[in-house]
Amino acid sequence: MAVEIDSETLSLRREIARARRRGWMLFLRRLGAHRSFRVGFALFSLIVLLAVFADLIAPYDPNKNDYRSLLAAPSMQHWFGTDGFGRDILSRVIHGTRVSLGIGISVVVMTGVFGVFLGMLAGYVRWLDNALMRIMDGLMAFPGVLLAIALAAALGPSALNAVIALTITFTPRTARVVRSSVLVIRELPYVEAAMAVGAGHARIIFRYILANALSPLIVQLTFVFAVSILAEAILSFLGVGPPPPAPSLGNIIAEGRNYLQDASWIAFFPGMAIAAAVLGLNLMGDGLRDITDPRLSAKRDAG
Numbered sequence: 001m002a003v004e005i006d007s008e009t010l011s012l013r014r015e016i017a018r019a020r021r022r023g024w025m026l027f028l029r030r031l032g033a034h035r036s037f038r039v040g041f042a043l044f045s046l047i048v049l050l051a052v053f054a055d056l057i058a059p060y061d062p063n064k065n066d067y068r069s070l071l072a073a074p075s076m077q078h079w080f081g082t083d084g085f086g087r088d089i090l091s092r093v094i095h096g097t098r099v100s101l102g103i104g105i106s107v108v109v110m111t112g113v114f115g116v117f118l119g120m121l122a123g124y125v126r127w128l129d130n131a132l133m134r135i136m137d138g139l140m141a142f143p144g145v146l147l148a149i150a151l152a153a154a155l156g157p158s159a160l161n162a163v164i165a166l167t168i169t170f171t172p173r174t175a176r177v178v179r180s181s182v183l184v185i186r187e188l189p190y191v192e193a194a195m196a197v198g199a200g201h202a203r204i205i206f207r208y209i210l211a212n213a214l215s216p217l218i219v220q221l222t223f224v225f226a227v228s229i230l231a232e233a234i235l236s237f238l239g240v241g242p243p244p245p246a247p248s249l250g251n252i253i254a255e256g257r258n259y260l261q262d263a264s265w266i267a268f269f270p271g272m273a274i275a276a277a278v279l280g281l282n283l284m285g286d287g288l289r290d291i292t293d294p295r296l297s298a299k300r301d302a303g
Contacts, residue, residue, distance in 0.1 A: 030291045037287025044280030051098040058091035063245050071263045081265040093270050096247040100229050107228040108221050110167040111174050119178025136172035144169050148231055152240040159242040162235050170224050177220045181213035215292035226281035233274050249274050
């Protein structure tokens with residue numbers, strides 16, 4: 001009898017594994033068929049490749065001064081022109097993309113960790129919910145960019161301080177998204193069944209609740225990534241982000257604001273890089289939202 005039960009259990013596990021694989025394949029096919037996601041993924045992948053292989057792709061040293069080519073217009077020698085120190089704008093934009101993406105990824109990771117922790121704690125532990133959410137509401141009462149600027153100015157200009165300031169700014173919104181998902185999921189029958197059979201809190205949180213709250217969390221973090229790149233550019237433009245001479249997209253634009261009439265390319269090309277990165281991430285986020293939201297999926301299938 002014991003051998004028969006083990007055989008049935010093994011067969012059930014195999015069927016569950018096959019169902020999961022089919023679910024992932026269906027999810028990937030839907031993403032591939034979503035036009036906005038495809039365009040956003042292609043655009044953002046190009047930017048990521050430029051950032052990863054910046055040392056190989058950039059034609060010049062981004063910090064090397066060439067006083068014979070001051071404020072040179074775009075040409076075959078300098079595709080994006082040069083700045084007031086003769087530095088190649090294309091090389092600085094490529095390396096600046098690496099810095100901006102690095103800060104954005106760091107903010108996404110830190111925001112995801114703290115947002116999941118606080119949101120899960122508030123949604124699962126009822127007596128902590130009110131206190132934690134009032135703190136989050138207090139942080140959200142400040143306009144996000146202004147709060148980030150104030151924190152970065154207080155901490156001092158550096159890449160690390162920019163990450164800390166943006167993490168504090170975006171964590172409350174992520175925590176609220178996670179909390180709302182947890183409040184719904186913890187009342188579902190399979191979670192109540194797990195509680196009834198004596199499953200531990202850690203097992204319930206990670207296997208049943210968090211695993212089913214990943215979809216809205218991933219969509220939220222995609223938009224956090226996009227806003228982080230834009231906010232980092234704002235901080236760098238105001239002088240409270242990564243300090244020069246290390247290039248970031250924001251401080252390249254800040255350096256070009258004094259030459260807008262005579263050498264507009266200094267600010268134009270890094271601005272276009274920011275726009276492309278944010279557009280790609282927003283299109284990807286829209287695609288993920290459309291695929292993971294059951295209501296939108298049902299409307300699309302019905303149409």
